[in-house]
Amino acid sequence: MVAFICNHCPFVQLIRHEFARYGREYTNRGIAVIAINSNDIDAVPDDAPDKMKDDARRFGYTFPYCLDEDQSVAKAYQAACTPDFYLFDADRRLVYRGQFDATRPGSDTPVTGADLRAATDALLAGKPVPQEQHPSLGCNIKWRPGNEPDYYG
Amino acid sequence: MARTPSQMIDLGTEAPTFSLPDVVSGETISLDSFPGARATWSRSSATTARSCS
Numbered sequence: 001m002v003a004f005i006c007n008h009c010p011f012v013q014l015i016r017h018e019f020a021r022y023g024r025e026y027t028n029r030g031i032a033v034i035a036i037n038s039n040d041i042d043a044v045p046d047d048a049p050d051k052m053k054d055d056a057r058r059f060g061y062t063f064p065y066c067l068d069e070d071q072s073v074a075k076a077y078q079a080a081c082t083p084d085f086y087l088f089d090a091d092r093r094l095v096y097r098g099q100f101d102a103t104r105p106g107s108d109t110p111v112t113g114a115d116l117r118a119a120t121d122a123l124l125a126g127k128p129v130p131q132e133q134h135p136s137l138g139c140n141i142k143w144r145p146g147n148e149p150d151y152y153g
Numbered sequence: 154m155a156r157t158p159s160q161m162i163d164l165g166t167e168a169p170t171f172s173l174p175d176v177v178s179g180e181t182i183s184l185d186s187f188p189g190a191r192a193t194w195s196r197s198s199a200t201t202a203r204s205c206s
Contacts, residue, residue, distance in 0.1 A: 052176045053176050061177070065175060067176050068173055094163070094165060096164075097159060135159035136159045151160055
């Protein structure tokens, strides 16, 4: 499970406690969870590596929190926003992408990770992953000037 | 900040490989696949390499 996240974005801040819990639970159930920050850290100092380390400790990230400094990994995944989630099966084929759940900043919907959890539970149970999948919504990935992908904007 | 949605790339797409530093552990994390294993990434450092399986 590959998640594109960062520190500074309110959409990530809303779910990071629950995402940390997801990480702890599903790592124990055999899912490899990886978080990646692809933002331009020169433009967003709050997303710099020392701050990433702070967030990982503060919020209990038990999974790797990687820096994609040249943003090549975000482009390879066509990641557009933070947070953005990708779940792969054991054959490394994409079975789920999109939102953690339906919560958004300012909404009353509880933060549960329901969509990602349902997909992961189905995968672990050997059942078909629900095909009804909804895009995540978040802050755009902060591309380095001149490094914006075709799908940006 | 622009509110931006996911690209929703095609299901079935193969996971792009990568090799990135984990800022917490200092290890390099790379995507890899091991037949029959659920875990799909491996950790390595400058001096050691091991695979999760």
